Amino acid sequence: MTRRHTLTRSNIYPLSADKTRMLKALRFALIALAAPLAISACGDDSSSTQKSTAVQSARANASQVDIKLFSLNALAKQPEIVDCTLENGDDAQCAKLVVKYLPDEMEIGPFCPTTLDDKGGIWDWDGTKAGLYRLDKAFLTMLSEQGYIFYDEDGTVHVVDNATSRPTVDHACIQVSEDQDVKITVLIPTTPVMADKATPMGVVSKVGIALAGVPIFSDAPSVQHTGHLPALDTCAGHVDPGGWYHYHGTSSDIDSVYAHEHVDAECSNLPQDPAGLFGYAFDGVPIYGSVDANNVMPTDLDECNGHTGLIGDSGVSAYHYHSTNEFPNLPKCLKGVVAKNNFSTTAQAGVGARPPEGTNMSRNEPPGGGRPGANNMSGNGQMVPRGFADAATKLGVSETQLMQAMDDAGGPNADLAKVAKTLGVTDAELKAALPERPKH
Structure with a gap:
């Protein structure tokens, strides 16, 4: 199951040089705007008005979704800006991205350990002795002491591919096979529109998409809810029942979490950058790592892990989210308005499943997709236990x-x-x- 390839920083941020030139140009533009203001301070108000408009435009551009930043390795077709409708009924512009089941040359796994002597991925345990753990002998034996037995007497771990079979034991480690034919379509507002109130993130709620082209979701289902453990790899990702890979953490800064939580693990499929841009939330707000542009951890984050401050190295200020050094290190809610019908897949099952007519259904799980009446999802995209x-x-x-x-x-x-x-x-x-x- 584990894919072993090499993913370079240039593959993830293929046009970072363009962005750097753009940001430098933006800074020069702001300096150029400031100079005539000082010279003509006693003149008419036109120059002041022009400066104000230009600065507002610069701020908007700094916070807008930049489709050139997404990894070419992930794209199934060229990204585009399209007309869309927000959940509040407003007409808007959205970035439309169609991505593959997994970016080319991306390494994923390990997920479930085969035996107690192996090391798998990670899990955020919410029972007695709660915390973030590596999936290894120490963790699984701790769970067995609490009555959650995931292995046989000989140390063989109960590993089940939930897409093709049902667990025959009370507690199984879930590791789902991939479906290479799956395509995922997302819509992200190009410019954030703040909502009247924040939308909380529940279990498997839609958060956004990483620049690597990997979808981002909130907490995975609790073992205490389902009895089973859908293992995450050390980049906080796993494969949906529909066969496509997604993250459950800010994976470009997950090593900071491991250091803080004293977990022996590191992410191998995404370069680590605590100050870098990880991706965009579904409300169009950018998601950064745990430190700001000055490499300092912000102390003024709101209930969604966001604040208004400098956007990267752009020199301008706008609202954005930050990760934290505790797992899951994602926004806890979304401040902005999301687009209607903002997530769908060609998958046979799982979140957002919209299989094409005539698909030969071979996956075990029923279609989901965050729509009322789905078999495994609630109306707001949360996974519903069986x-x-x-x-x-x-x-x-x-x-x-x-x-x-x-x-x-x-x-x-x-x-x-x-x-x-x-x-x-x-x-x-x-x-x-x-x-x-x-x-x-």
């Missing part, structure tokens, strides 16, 4: 309402009395509708 869709139907609520009530009441160990009160049902009705918890 049985929760049926439970929501029995209770007369939406999957989103049920998942939100569960999250608000404690997540995997939710206080069911609080959930029942929130949903307006009795404790008995709720307990009868919910699926059984995974066995330990």
